[in-house]
Amino acid sequence: MVFGKGDTLFVTCKGKVIGGKSPDHPEYVTSYWRDDFLILGGTGRFEGATGSGKTDDYNSSEDPYSHHRWKGTITLEKGEKQI
Numbered sequence: 393m394v395f396g397k398g399d400t401l402f403v404t405c406k407g408k409v410i411g412g413k414s415p416d417h418p419e420y421v422t423s424y425w426r427d428d429f430l431i432l433g434g435t436g437r438f439e440g441a442t443g444s445g446k447t448d449d450y451n452s453s454e455d456p457y458s459h460h461r462w463k464g465t466i467t468l469e470k471g472e473k474q475i
Contacts, residue, residue: 399436405429424450
C-alpha cells in the first residue's frame with residue numbers, strides 16, 4: 393500500500409472469496425472474504441513495521457467495486473497504532 397507521502401506498507405494476505413453473504417451482511421453483498429493479514433515492513437515511516445489483523449471485505453451488487461474494512465495492530469519503530 394502506498395500512502396500520501398510515498399511511504400509504502402508491505403502486507404501479505406491469503407484466503408478465498410466465498411459466494412453469497414454472511415448473516416451480518418446487507419442484502420446487496422454478493423461475495424465476501426475474511427482473512428488474516430500480516431504486515432511485513434515498509435519504507436519511510438513504515439520501515440521496520442510489524443503487525444497483523446483480519447480483513448472483512450465484500451463485493452456488492454450496487455456498484456462495481458470491492459469494499460474493504462481491515463482491523464489490526466501495527467507496531468512502528470516509534471510506537472504502536474491501531475489501524
